[in-house]
Amino acid sequence: MYPFEGLFSLLVLSLVLETQALTPTHHLTTTDVARLQTLLSQPFTDLKSAYYSVVGLSKLGISVADAATCRFIKSNLDPSSVESLFFAAEASQALPGCEIPVSNDTRDLLLATVSEDSTASQIHQSVSALSSLGLPLASQEVVSALKARISKEDNVLTIILALQTASRLSQQAELGEILEEIEDLAARLDDLGGVYLQFEEGLEATALFVSAAYALSDHVDMEPPLKEDQVIQLVNSIFSKKSWDSLSEAFSVASAAESLSNNRFHVPVIVSAQGPAAISHSQPFLRLQVTNVLCKPLSSASVLVESATATSSKSAILSQAPFTLRDGVFELNFMASQPASGYYQFSVAIAGDSRFVANHVELKVKVSTRVSINNMDLSVVDKDQSIGPKTTRVEYPAKAKASFMADSHQIFAMTFQLVDETTGVELTPHQTFVRLHNQKTGQEVVFVAEPDSKNLYKFELDTTERKTEFDSISGTYALYLMVGDATLENPILWNVADVVLKFLDEEAPSTIQAKTLYTPKPEIQHLFREPEKKPPTVVSNAFTALVLSPFLLLLILWFKLGANISNFTLSPSTVLFHIGHAAMLGLMYVYWTHLNMFQTLKYLAIIGSFTFLAGNRMLAQKAVKRLVDNLAAKLL
């Protein structure tokens, strides 16, 4: 019916993981099964692909009755290769009326392969070939060979092949130990998020495990040690991939699907709504497809609604209501219980076979309805209430003949009711908007209409209050009512009337400025730091002279005080000291003009130490001289 049926049924099936068991989140739809079939129906190039195609299709329930295939198999058979014999034997068994000629050598070859030294795959192939060709084999020998093989190679694929082989042996053989391997192998599955259960070796290994485990369990008539949740998780893993890379992968998925549909213990049930799970008066039936993993309907099932509760009010509408089977689809007339519109939570149980797994399903069903607008009254009320309101009633979908005028002294008001078309119950949809559209400028303003306590919708427009929304642009506005909701089948867009609004202080309609976000902005000129204003040179020079003038004063004072250099002894240390000192002062000047601190310190160290030595000598001499003079003065 709908192209997205598969996807939608998956969505509907996104279920509540409550305390109840899991239900499959991934399963094959009919299109997927068709795709699988197409892949398996490819023309085959060699015996191996012929095996996969023929046997795979037979698992899907499609028999290839083709003489050309049989000839192909016979011509490509290599009797000296065990693998070739295996492919041919299995394929011919799936084809009715196709017999492979068997010679004694062939039989001996196959029997000889059954030993501890062959690989598990060889043992599996020879045993399957022997069994398909109807040749006798010694089951106990096979069992011991398999056990020996398993103890040598403990990997997953070996054990799966052992399980498959064991399912072809006679029921009297001791298969107990091999049966226990199922449980060990199941423990090696990886649980991904509680949803998937698969081997790290991949999808093919998981699918082959499922078919081997159920084949062996059916053969010995003992339930496999897999819990219901595990089975569902395996279903999710195997059927989550919808396009397959290789023929062998497709074959493994097909055989897993077949074993999950037809074994004696666990049959996973896939429940999906046909189309969206939505009910309305035009479509009162809720239709469910109940199938196995191969998308074949389970006619023997009986489907029952255990409870149906409204999600908003949590009141139960239905309890223990059965679905009726019609044309392979289970249907229930839910509208007969006259539910109000909204969402309902259905709890559905599928009974009829003790093998059913995941047979409790939760569904969310939507009941939609049609809405109709009653008592749409438009009026223009004066603000000071001096003039009574003139109410105009408009019927949907007509438009009011006269347009309404509202200026700053008046309020435009609108009231209406939304009811269910069939039952007359009042509705409060999610979206009730009033849209005013100015045809000339293209401007539109949207308001929300709110219901009051009696579910009567009111909308009032005060031009002075709302003038910012309208940018104070007066003119004729077309008034639309928009009603919408998920549960409404007929959303409404209704041009109710034309309203002429007059605003005070109308500005000239400014054209809406296009956003100037992406146009080049004005260039910024970098302003370098302006050098500070210097005082005029005259002032600076004057003050420099002023500051240097006290030196003159000093010289004058010293002269007046009688400073002289009469005591200047021309001894070398004195001379050297004065030279050194002068050099230091010169260094200071050079430091100011040219050097940095490090260079200065370097030169200072040299000159300074020289000056220090000379000065020390000089001062010592002076000290001696002073002391001698003092002594002489004292004596005299």
Place this chain on the structure above:
Amino acid sequence: MSNSVFSVISRFVEEYRSSTPNKLKMIDAYLLYILLTGVFQFLYCVLVGTFPFNSFLSGFISCVGSFILAVCLRIQINPQNKRDFLTVSPERAFADFLFAHTVLHLVVVNFVG
């Protein structure tokens, strides 16, 4: 009141002229020179402006530092303070004065820019 102040000042000046040794008077003249230099720098700053501020600071601090060092020298050389400075001879005081000035000038020249 002003009379007594005036008489105190004139007495002080008289005492100074008579009893201060010449060496100290020379140093006092030097101190006056340094003081005036500093005052004139400050005057410039107040009148014209603080640009460039680092130069003003360096010059002013040079004056202040020199003044302090000269005062120290004067104290140490003064024979009346001999008892306080038994280990420091006048020559030693002068040598310290020169060394301190070297350091001061290094800093001042570094900062004057």
